[in-house]
Amino acid sequence: GAVPLGESFDGLGEGGAGAAPYDAESSSVIRLSNGMVLYLREVNNYLALVCLLRGDNLQKRGLIDYNIDCFKQALSQVFVPRSSIARHEG
Numbered sequence: 640g641a642v643p644l645g646e647s648f649d650g651l652g653e654g655g656a657g658a659a660p661y662d663a664e665s666s667s668v669i670r671l672s673n674g675m676v677l678y679l680r681e682v683n684n685y686l687a688l689v690c691l692l693r694g695d696n697l698q699k700r701g702l703i704d705y706n707i708d709c710f711k712q713a714l715s716q717v718f719v720p721r722s723s724i725a726r727h728e729g
Contacts (some may be wrong), residue, residue: 680707682714
């Protein structure tokens with residue numbers, strides 16, 4: 640069945656008029672009523688990583704962010720922009 644969403648949202652865009660609603664470090668934490676947490680983090684302009692965690696594991700957020708950053712670096716090596724490929728071939 641569906642799990643009703645809690646009412647706790649963290650990391651939503653801040654800034655004045657004209658500011659981007661998110662950046663490379665944007666994230667969102669959604670606490671579910673069953674004690675689980677959805678942790679969303681931008682990977683690049685086209686991908687976001689969604690993690691389903693037990694609420695107590697969110698206390699290790701620094702470690703989670705470190706692992707996500709390592710994952711982002713690895714993905715950037717796999718998916719090289721076409722402009723970089725053209726420079727290396729030319």
